[in-house]
Amino acid sequence: MTHAALAKAMEMPKSSLTLLLRTLAEEGYLVADGRAWRTGPALSNLAAPKPGLDLAALARPVVRRLSDEAEESAGFVVLEGTVGRVLASAVARHPLTYAYRVGQRLPLHATSWGKVLLAAMPEAELEDYLARTSREHFTPHTITDAASLRAEIERTGPDGLGRSREERHLGIIGLARLARDGSGAAVGAFNVALPSVRFSDVAEARIVAALDRATASLAAQLVGRA
Numbered sequence: 001m002t003h004a005a006l007a008k009a010m011e012m013p014k015s016s017l018t019l020l021l022r023t024l025a026e027e028g029y030l031v032a033d034g035r036a037w038r039t040g041p042a043l044s045n046l047a048a049p050k051p052g053l054d055l056a057a058l059a060r061p062v063v064r065r066l067s068d069e070a071e072e073s074a075g076f077v078v079l080e081g082t083v084g085r086v087l088a089s090a091v092a093r094h095p096l097t098y099a100y101r102v103g104q105r106l107p108l109h110a111t112s113w114g115k116v117l118l119a120a121m122p123e124a125e126l127e128d129y130l131a132r133t134s135r136e137h138f139t140p141h142t143i144t145d146a147a148s149l150r151a152e153i154e155r156t157g158p159d160g161l162g163r164s165r166e167e168r169h170l171g172i173i174g175l176a177r178l179a180r181d182g183s184g185a186a187v188g189a190f191n192v193a194l195p196s197v198r199f200s201d202v203a204e205a206r207i208v209a210a211l212d213r214a215t216a217s218l219a220a221q222l223v224g225r226a
Contacts, residue, residue: 002036028081031128053222055187056102059088062217063190067092069210072194072203075100076179077113078187082133084114087188098172098193109135109149110142112162112174113189118149119156120178120186126153142167161208162189166196173199177211182223190214 003021007014021037024030030037059076067074067090074092077084084107089100108114108129118126135144143149156162164174176191192207 006037025132028079032132056087058221059188059218062214062221063088064090065217066090066190066192066210066214069213070192070207072192072198072207073098073100074214075113075191075193077106077111077117077189077191079108079117080105082108082129084108084111084117084189092194094198096195096197098169098195100191100193106168107136109133109144110138110164110168111191112164112176112193113191114162115153115156115164116158116160116162116176116178116189117186119153119160119162120158126150138168139166139170141165141170158186161211162191164193171196175204175207175211177208177215179215179218180222182219187218187222190218 001009003014003017006012006021007017010017012020021030025032025037030039055078056076063074063076072092072094074090075086076088077086083105086100086102086104086106089102091097091099106114108118118129121129130146130150135149136142137144143152159178162174162176162178164172164176166172168174172193173196174191174193176189178186179188179190181187190211192211194203194207
């Protein structure tokens with residue numbers, strides 16, 4: 001429906017409707033399609049809940065094991081509109097570490113888990129994201145322009161390793177893997193974050209192995225629940 005048609009149907013002034021439409025688009029509930037608006041991916045997620053499935057409860061012990069095995073802080077993040085939301089987190093037992101906050105909503109473009117979630121998007125949704133989101137520069141390393149971000153996403157691939165190289169916070173490295181359910185559908189992403197001073201080839205190998213075990217563990221729990 002066009003802006004004018006929506007305003008008429010809702011009996012709302014066009015000026016008031018404009019802000020509402022923009023807000024819904026930022027959250028992924030609507031997508032601008034030329035001069036009209038159509039429903040977005042976040043609305044589909046609301047319309048098709050998985051009865052009885054508490055993804056956060058399933059992810060929590062997996063994240064705790066991931067943190068223990070990686071020896072660094074870990075989190076599980078789900079896509080929520082055009083951002084990610086932390087469902088579960090575990091803080092590393094180091095004096096110097098990075099902590100995720102459950103419920104925290106973070107941008108996709110500057111995080112390792114955000115890149116794997118973007119890589120798993122259907123092409124039309126990815127195009128909408130690249131065309132319609134504003135991407136903040138957090139550090140000198142943040143990738144914000146559409147062409148460079150698309151290239152980064154293509155390098156990641158839908159089943160690849162997501163990387164954030166001090167793109168959200170200076171001095172923090174992130175590694176992530178996509179999490180899938182029993183049918184192979186993307187449900188979120190597991191992430192490990194650590195200070196760059198502790199990052200090495202040995203640390204990366206340990207973290208990647210732990211991420212692979214975490215994704216396999218959650219997928220096994222979700223078999224038959226998709």
